[in-house]
Amino acid sequence: MTDARIYLSPPDVSGVERKLLLEAFDSNWVAPVGPDLDAFEAQVADLVGVRHAVALSSGTAALHLALVAAGVRRGDTVLVPSFTFAATANAVMYLGARPVFLDSTAESWNVDPGLVAEELRDRAARGQLPRAVVTVDMYGQCADYEPLLDACDRYGVALIEDAAEALGASYRGRPAGSFGLAGVLSFNGNKIVTTGGGGMLVTDDGRVATQTRHLATQAREPVPHYEHRSVGYNYRLSNLLAAVGRGQVGRLPDLVAARGETARYYRAALGDLPGLTFMPVAEYGTPNWWLTCLLVDADEFGADRDRILEHLATLNIEARPTWKPMHLQPVFRDCVMRGGEVSADLFRRGLCLPSGSALTDDDRQRVVDAVHAVIR
Numbered sequence: 011m012t013d014a015r016i017y018l019s020p021p022d023v024s025g026v027e028r029k030l031l032l033e034a035f036d037s038n039w040v041a042p043v044g045p046d047l048d049a050f051e052a053q054v055a056d057l058v059g060v061r062h063a064v065a066l067s068s069g070t071a072a073l074h075l076a077l078v079a080a081g082v083r084r085g086d087t088v089l090v091p092s093f094t095f096a097a098t099a100n101a102v103m104y105l106g107a108r109p110v111f112l113d114s115t116a117e118s119w120n121v122d123p124g125l126v127a128e129e130l131r132d133r134a135a136r137g138q139l140p141r142a143v144v145t146v147d148m149y150g151q152c153a154d155y156e157p158l159l160d161a162c163d164r165y166g167v168a169l170i171e172d173a174a175e176a177l178g179a180s181y182r183g184r185p186a187g188s189f190g191l192a193g194v195l196s197f198n199g200n201k202i203v204t205t206g207g208g209g210m211l212v213t214d215d216g217r218v219a220t221q222t223r224h225l226a227t228q229a230r231e232p233v234p235h236y237e238h239r240s241v242g243y244n245y246r247l248s249n250l251l252a253a254v255g256r257g258q259v260g261r262l263p264d265l266v267a268a269r270g271e272t273a274r275y276y277r278a279a280l281g282d283l284p285g286l287t288f289m290p291v292a293e294y295g296t297p298n299w300w301l302t303c304l305l306v307d308a309d310e311f312g313a314d315r316d317r318i319l320e321h322l323a324t325l326n327i328e329a330r331p332t333w334k335p336m337h338l339q340p341v342f343r344d345c346v347m348r349g350g351e352v353s354a355d356l357f358r359r360g361l362c363l364p365s366g367s368a369l370t371d372d373d374r375q376r377v378v379d380a381v382h383a384v385i386r
């Protein structure tokens with residue numbers, strides 16, 4: 011008999027979420043409007059420390075509308091980290107704009123602020139400033155916002171924070187999601203907080219929040235008949251799902267603590283093995299420990315990343331390679347890339363270990379034993 015499957019980052023929902031979901035159902039607010047949506051938005055805005063939150067059907071929808079808020083239009087360029095999930099760059103394409111990809115730093119796996127500053131300086135000199143810069147808080151660790159915001163402010167370029175992976179993390183004491191014109195959160199099934207699919211745009215800017223809410227509800231004008239002055243989207247989150255989100259966000263401190271415990275466990279048990287290096291934790295902040303990832307030096311370790319992945323798979327343990335950078339994706343092959351060595355190396359050698367918040371010590375030990383067994 012094989013052991014029960016250990017997933018990479020499965021949903022971790024409890025009786026609290028179940029009760030709120032059934033209460034929402036019984037209230038008959040089975041619609042993309044209702045008291046749970048209002049409460050969920052207020053709760054997340056408070057947590058992130060911003061004035062406004064708009065619950066949406068996905069993090070990708072939130073990225074799309076954040077870029078609209080930044081004024082991104084057909085033919086514009088937008089700076090995007092290459093080392094990210096495709097949704098970050100796809101949202102730029104939806105608007106007919108072009109992503110320009112930038113490399114990461116090995117110190118945090120996030121976009122290199124020096125490269126962002128250089129690219130903005132060079133583009134300013136050519137009169138080709140991008141309409142926006144999108145940063146990503148990779149694997150639950152914030153990008154380095156002081157130099158990033160400095161650079162964007164100098165050239166008057168909007169910053170959008172893709173904090174899809176980072177709810178609960180902070181940068182110099184400030185919550186992830188609160189940087190720039192707007193922040194983007196995801197409640198997809200694999201994220202630290204899930205609604206089974208959903209997202210949110212968070213912002214201090216009342217105009218951005220109003221516009222986002224308007225566009226997300228088919229751009230319907232506030233008159234009795236159906237009046238439309240712009241092209242809208244059907245992007246609102248269901249009230250039922252918001253009820254689940256309320257329960258999840260209420261448990262966020264525990265969810266972060268559990269993932270932190272996993273990160274410590276793996277570091278203690280695997281950190282001394284030759285050839286394994288965990289994602290560095292930058293001094294400037296506190297991650298939410300969404301996924302614990304490491305780099306494998308095949309010569310030192312005695313096996314490469316793919317060999318570890320294969321062995322874990324035979325033991326019914328789900329692990330994944332780190333993101334494949336956008337500049338190496340066929341769909342973005344015509345896009346400009348600045349640098350690329352770091353993100354290519356992160357992809358070649360990077361491994362994400364099971365990190366769900368419901369992992370037991372037995373599960374963690376199974377993963378640790380499985381990694382040891384590769385070289386035994």
Ligand SMILES: *Cc1c(COP(=O)(O)O)cnc(C)c1O
Nearest residue numbers: 068069070095097174196197198
């Ligand atoms: C998950 C994720 C998204 C997309 O969020 P969805 O809710 O799945 O649409 C965007 N960016 C990053 C970095 C992500 O990890």
